[in-house]
Amino acid sequence: MEVQASPVKKRSALQRTTGLILLLTTAAVFLFSGITKLLDFPPFVWNIMDAGVQNMRLASITARLFIGFELLLGMFLLLHLFLKSFTYPAVQALLALFTVYLILLIVRQGNTGNCGCFGASFVMTPLAAIGKNLVLMVFTFLLKKLYDIKPYRQSGAIAGFVTMAALVVPFLAFPLSREAHPEVVSRTIDLNPLYDKATAGNLTPTTDLRKGKHIVSFMSLSCPHCRKAALLLQIIHRQHPELPIFFVLNGSPDRLDDFFKETRSKDVPHVLFRGAEAFQSMAGDAVPAIYFINNAVVEREATYFQLDPAYMNTWLHDTH
Secondary structure (H helix, E strand, O other): OOOOOOOOOOHHHHHHHHHHHHHHHOOOOOOHHHHHHHHOOHHHHHHHHHHHOOOOHHHHHHHHHHHHHHHHHHHHOOOOOOOHHHHHHHHHHHHHHHHHHHHHHHHHOOOOOOOOOOOOOOOOHHHHHHHHHHHHHHHHHHHHHOOOOOOOOOOOHHHHHHHHHHHHHHHOOOOOOHHHEEEEEEEEEHHHHHHOOOOOOOOOOOOOOOOOEEEEEEEEEHHHHHHHHHHHHHHHHOOOOOOOOOEEOOOOOOHHHHHHHHHHOOOOOOEEOHHHHHHHHHHHHOOOEEEEEEEOOOEEEEHHHHHHHHHHHHHHHHHO
């Protein structure tokens, strides 16, 4: 007896149109998220570190893979590749993972700051990001019901090419070789202005930065790059309290609360130093100026791209 296959249920024009709109919206969000993270890459690496990956190189590789996976899913949605068998479940799994991270972030620091979902292009609080993720998860659930099209004949080859391209692009945009160690130098630095009681309005550091080893970051409260440096340094300080990190801040006291709110770095030892000329004599011509100082001798000069906790610990315990 011949058994006939059950007919495929046809979708109405409204269902197909609704499904296409939901799919294109979800694809656009994933692609925009991946691209904007590439445009503001270092803070995303620091978010990975903040989540518990304490090795800078491992965090940077993980960040690249996350971005690549976001781009991959966005392209898979856009090109209708393996929607029900892979793409829809993968989208929901990644959204769930990010949502758990955001919940933990709120528990630890409250609903403050930029979650980093869209880099610096679109600032979003953790709670707003959770709402966005839940909406996209609902979209994906509806897509499973409304939009299941047949795969292309060459979908395997297309998927292979897209996968390779999506995972390689972050490594091409930010090669691992770019992440060099701090520059080795040897020059004296005069930190006496920090302890000059004749300068009105300045508090003296409770630690004598002129003696022993210290990692001192000179930063302006109005400098956006300084805020990025402070954000990373507070993560390192929280995970590695043994590292002697210290901030010397310069600027109007009115900016201090906003600086600490954005960088979450109020617990890092610091002083607010008033006096532009004396500050520049210590920091140099550009900020942030991050110096590894040993008995008033600068031994390393670093950018915030080069702040690896493992390297910092090695320098700290080096007796040579």
